[in-house]
Amino acid sequence: MASHLDGNWPGVKTPGINVIVRFFTPGTQTEIYKSVAPTDASGNFDVYDAPVGTYDVGIKSDNSLSELATSLVFTEGGTTAHTFPSWKGGDLNNDDYVAATDQGILSGNYSKWGPCYGYAGNWLMPAPVTVKPEAKYEIPGIQTY
Numbered sequence: 001m002a003s004h005l006d007g008n009w010p011g012v013k014t015p016g017i018n019v020i021v022r023f024f025t026p027g028t029q030t031e032i033y034k035s036v037a038p039t040d041a042s043g044n045f046d047v048y049d050a051p052v053g054t055y056d057v058g059i060k061s062d063n064s065l066s067e068l069a070t071s072l073v074f075t076e077g078g079t080t081a082h083t084f085p086s087w088k089g090g091d092l093n094n095d096d097y098v099a100a101t102d103q104g105i106l107s108g109n110y111s112k113w114g115p116c117y118g119y120a121g122n123w124l125m126p127a128p129v130t131v132k133p134e135a136k137y138e139i140p141g142i143q144t145y
Contacts, residue, residue, distance in 0.1 A: 003074035005047040009059060009067070011087030012043035018062070019045050023055040026071050043087065052076045064089050066096050 009019065016038050023033040032055060037045040054073050060066040065088040074080050090098040092105040 001052070001076045002048065003050040003052050003076065004079040005050045005057070005072075005074070006079050006081040007037070007045045007047070007059070008081075008083040009039065009043040009045065009087050010083065010085075012039045012061075013041060015039060015041045020060050021045075021047050022058045022060075023051060024058065026054055026056050028056075050074050050080070057082070059084055060096065061087070062094060063091055065091050065098065 005021065007019070007021070019037050019039060021035045021037055022031055024031055032053075033051045035047045035049065037047050039045045052074050054071055056068060056070045057072050058066050058068045067084045069082050069084060072080055072082055088098075090102055092102040095101075
């Protein structure tokens with residue numbers, strides 16, 4: 001059986017930011033498990049298949065610095081809630097260090113825009129579609145299921 005991480009990453013303001021969540025043997029860099037979880041607009045995210053045990057848990061998203069929580073305890077069928085330190089952006093090359101190379105990436109693209117600049121809407125992933133199990137769907141030429 002697994003456990004559940006009910007995480008929060010303050011400072012994340014955009015829903016759909018993918019958080020890479022890594023579980024380490026406490027006090028080491030030995031990775032035991034890795035998952036990815038999308039955030040909501042308040043920085044909340046969930047890992048429903050977290051391994052049972054005590055772990056140091058690291059999180060990171062594209063263009064952010066990582067954060068680490070130490071000695072989080074996960075019990076079988078239980079939920080572990082944890083608020084990580086605030087999101088810190090600026091790691092444009094994703095090496096977990098904000099330095100001159102990140103500034104070079106930004107300055108090289110300063111005052112440029114993508115080919116879809118000005119399009120209505122946003123670039124967030126759409127919400128998953130919920131299908132009611134009792135609904136019947138008919139597809140022409142294919143058996144109804």
